[in-house]
Amino acid sequence: MRNVLFLCTHNSARSVLAEAVMNAECEDRFDAFSAGSSPSGAVHPLALETLREAGYSTTGLQPKSWVTFAERDAPDMHFVITVCDNAAGESCPVWPGTPARGHWGIADPSRVEGTEEEQRAAFRAALSHIEARILAFRSLPVENMTKSALKHAMETIGTMEGASPIAANPDWD
Numbered sequence: 337m338r339n340v341l342f343l344c345t346h347n348s349a350r351s352v353l354a355e356a357v358m359n360a361e362c363e364d365r366f367d368a369f370s371a372g373s374s375p376s377g378a379v380h381p382l383a384l385e386t387l388r389e390a391g392y393s394t395t396g397l398q399p400k401s402w403v404t405f406a407e408r409d410a411p412d413m414h415f416v417i418t419v420c421d422n423a424a425g426e427s428c429p430v431w432p433g434t435p436a437r438g439h440w441g442i443a444d445p446s447r448v449e450g451t452e453e454e455q456r457a458a459f460r461a462a463l464s465h466i467e468a469r470i471l472a473f474r475s476l477p478v479e480n481m482t483k484s485a486l487k488h489a490m491e492t493i494g495t496m497e498g499a500s501p502i503a504a505n506p507d508w509d
Contacts (some may be wrong), residue, residue: 337365337367337370338365338367338414338415339366339367339368339411339412339413339414339415340357340358340367340369340413340415340416341367341368341369341371341402341405341413341415341416341417341418341435342354342355342368342369342370342371342374342417342418342419343370343371343372343373343402343416343417343418343419343420344370344401344418344419344420345372345373345374345420345422346372346374346375346376346446347370347371347372347375347376347380347399348375348376348378348380348383348398349373349379349380349382349383349444349445349446349459349462350419350420350444350445350462350466351370351371351372351383351385351419351420352363352370352379352380352382352383352396352397352399352444353386353387353459353462353463353466354370354386354417354419354440354466354469354470355368355369355370355397356368356387356392356393356394356397356451357392357463357466357467358395358408358470358473359390359393359434361470361473361474362468362470362473364417365474366474367411369400369405369411370389370397370400370415371399371400371401371402371405372399372400372401372402373401373402374489375399375400375401375487376399378398378400378401379394379397379398380445380446380459382445382446382455382456383445383446383459384397385456385459386462386463387463388440388455388458389415390463391409395414402449407486412433412435413432413433413435414435414436415435415436415437415438415447415480415490416435416436416437416438417437417438417439418438418440418441418442419440419441419442419466420441420442420444420500420506430480436483436486436487436490437490438487438491438493438494439491439494440469440493440494440496440499441491441494441500442462442465442466442498442499442500443458443461443462443498444462444463445458445459445461445508447488452459461498462498465496465497465498465499466499467486467495468497469493469494469496471491473490474498478485
């Protein structure tokens with residue numbers, strides 16, 4: 337099993353969606369976690385609603401600080417993936433081990449203004465983009481890939497449909 341940490345600033349929407357999807361779709365190969373640099377007090381209600389409607393478990397989902405995963409007793413992460421542009425630009429803690437890093441930036445559905453249906457549509461779109469990336473990631477033979485090949489594959493996944501402007505240009509950093 338490989339550990340994957342999804343990061344977003346508030347750990348209330350995109351990173352939580354990614355955690356739930358990966359744990360459901362890749363439970364035989366990956367354990368997913370999520371955290372944020374400035375975690376909010378609760379998971380966004382529409383994130384939970386969207387996950388439930390799509391058939392994913394929401395048990396145990398809660399915002400957590402990324403510092404939790406940098407502590408001595410934290411599980412070693414094999415992959416650290418940012419799903420928001422803000423988190424990608426922040427100075428991250430030093431992670432135990434040497435995780436491969438990737439950026440899969442997706443627009444923040446919690447910032448969508450408009451009708452309730454427009455907001456729900458934004459969460460459904462974010463979930464769809466996350467599902468596509470996770471299914472692409474699941475198909476990779478990560479156990480047998482060189483670091484260079486893995487970095488390239490993760491960058492390619494990050495530029496899939498729905499990528500934020502920064503994610504669509506993997507040379508951003």
